[in-house]
Amino acid sequence: MDSIFTSFLLSITTTTTTVFYAIVVAFVSFVFINKRRRSPCKSSSPSKRILLGSMGWPFIGETLDFIACGYTDRPQSFMDKRCLLYGKVFKSHLFGSPTIVSTDAEVSKIILQSDANSFVPSYPKSLTELMGESSILRINGSLHRRIHGLIGSFFKSPYLKAQVTCNMRKLLLQSMDTWKEDRPIYIQDETKNIAFQVLAKALIGLDPGEEMEFLKIQFQKFIAGLMSLPIKLPGTQLHRSLEAKKKMVKLVLQIIQDKKINGGSLSQNTMDVADVLLNNKSEKLTDELISDNMIDLMIPGEDSVPLLITLAIKYLFDCPKALHQLKEENLELKRRKKDLGDPLCWDDYLSLPFTQNVITETLRLGNIIMGVIRKAMKDVEIKGYLIPKGWCVLTHFRSVHLDDNHHESPLQFNPWRWQDRDMSSGSNTCFTPFGGGLRLCPGHDLSRLEASIFLHHFVTQFRWVAEDDTIINFPTVRMKNRMPIWVKREN
Numbered sequence: 001m002d003s004i005f006t007s008f009l010l011s012i013t014t015t016t017t018t019v020f021y022a023i024v025v026a027f028v029s030f031v032f033i034n035k036r037r038r039s040p041c042k043s044s045s046p047s048k049r050i051l052l053g054s055m056g057w058p059f060i061g062e063t064l065d066f067i068a069c070g071y072t073d074r075p076q077s078f079m080d081k082r083c084l085l086y087g088k089v090f091k092s093h094l095f096g097s098p099t100i101v102s103t104d105a106e107v108s109k110i111i112l113q114s115d116a117n118s119f120v121p122s123y124p125k126s127l128t129e130l131m132g133e134s135s136i137l138r139i140n141g142s143l144h145r146r147i148h149g150l151i152g153s154f155f156k157s158p159y160l161k162a163q164v165t166c167n168m169r170k171l172l173l174q175s176m177d178t179w180k181e182d183r184p185i186y187i188q189d190e191t192k193n194i195a196f197q198v199l200a201k202a203l204i205g206l207d208p209g210e211e212m213e214f215l216k217i218q219f220q221k222f223i224a225g226l227m228s229l230p231i232k233l234p235g236t237q238l239h240r241s242l243e244a245k246k247k248m249v250k251l252v253l254q255i256i257q258d259k260k261i262n263g264g265s266l267s268q269n270t271m272d273v274a275d276v277l278l279n280n281k282s283e284k285l286t287d288e289l290i291s292d293n294m295i296d297l298m299i300p301g302e303d304s305v306p307l308l309i310t311l312a313i314k315y316l317f318d319c320p321k322a323l324h325q326l327k328e329e330n331l332e333l334k335r336r337k338k339d340l341g342d343p344l345c346w347d348d349y350l351s352l353p354f355t356q357n358v359i360t361e362t363l364r365l366g367n368i369i370m371g372v373i374r375k376a377m378k379d380v381e382i383k384g385y386l387i388p389k390g391w392c393v394l395t396h397f398r399s400v401h402l403d404d405n406h407h408e409s410p411l412q413f414n415p416w417r418w419q420d421r422d423m424s425s426g427s428n429t430c431f432t433p434f435g436g437g438l439r440l441c442p443g444h445d446l447s448r449l450e451a452s453i454f455l456h457h458f459v460t461q462f463r464w465v466a467e468d469d470t471i472i473n474f475p476t477v478r479m480k481n482r483m484p485i486w487v488k489r490e491n
């Protein structure tokens, strides 16, 4: 998902050079326009709160300031400054659109829970071109609810969790077997490679091999276009990405055809998401819709889990007390299962409270998805604020996650803060790393499971030291040097 959001940011950033020249021409009109825009939103009723804020420069609004803050180690400073001046909900002009920014947990919750009559997701043109019209990320209304429900409940099912556990453990142990003590291991790369294969298996049942390698290569070409100018001419990045998508669709369509000929998998133990959509009786889904969606589902799934694991390892290295407790908890589980002679099942990995608290705290502090953007389909009033039709709303999760009114000492990695709190549902008002409402991330259970499996095998088998590395927050969250670590095998 962060790729999606990033592409939104970048596609606008790249247009800013052109826009710069327009600014010079528009400067004379600026004084007049800006003066008018700085005035509060007009409200049709006296009960509506006045939204304060600045619309910035013509065309680019406050985008450059937003980006500049994004590159610092406190990207939320853009919001913090404006919250002090205007309050927790303010207006701005970002990425070419008049935008209401919400750093208020309750306002954001209402926006997330609204249906498509009030708000729809808003993405940049290059991304919508690449996603296809019937992508789960683009569709709204009853078809969206149906597909989201089918995918969400399958991702939650014990069958898929068992399959993912088995697959992830196999790939992880294979990968760990190749780790050497005399050279660094790049955690970000290792986790990306494993998570992609786990995802491809869960979505279309693909096993490692030639087709997997082909899909990986095409997928990298495809996502490169998410951050491109929205021009489709031959030779452009967007064109190359669309070509890569065509090749992936062809491969997935072939897999779907084979499933149809061979009857697909009817056993829940070996089913994948494509089987679930193919076997769905209540709504006839075309092969094209299914194959498009299999690829579009890889967009939010591909990068986020590797980042979650990488950030957890970074925070743990910086907090030896938490690492020690995590290690003890996982070693205890390993000993217990060994004594019983049982293999570890998916629910064993998820059963360790401190490990789950480490993952929850990583999601809060890491803010892999800084927020989401919606577009108002009509004038909407929330807590007295008027959000005008056609405006975008940025619900900024990072501000809420780092607000000391909600989380004490918010910049500190403190997994103990989650003790005795059940966060398995994925979100509450002040903690929304997976969004909420109708578009709550269907992959949230899976993400926790994959992170738990990685952490278990990592801390019970290795001691390690990390090289100095820095978290970059813009345009996507990532480690500057891909998180190199030096390992020593213990068991």
Ligand code: HEM
Binding pocket: 001, 121, 136, 137, 148, 297, 298, 300, 301, 302, 304, 305, 308, 368, 369, 372, 373, 432, 433, 434, 435, 436, 438, 439, 440, 441, 442, 443, 444, 446, 447
């Ligand atoms: C740490 C990992 C992850 C994080 C932080 C994350 C975060 C999010 C967020 C915030 C949204 C809401 C977007 C919105 O409201 O517009 C979302 C949606 C989504 N996520 Fe995830 N995600 C993660 C992993 C995954 C995985 C592994 C998958 C598996 C394919 C996945 C699939 C999706 C899909 C399909 C949607 C769109 C749902 C819809 O629009 O109905 N995510 N994710």
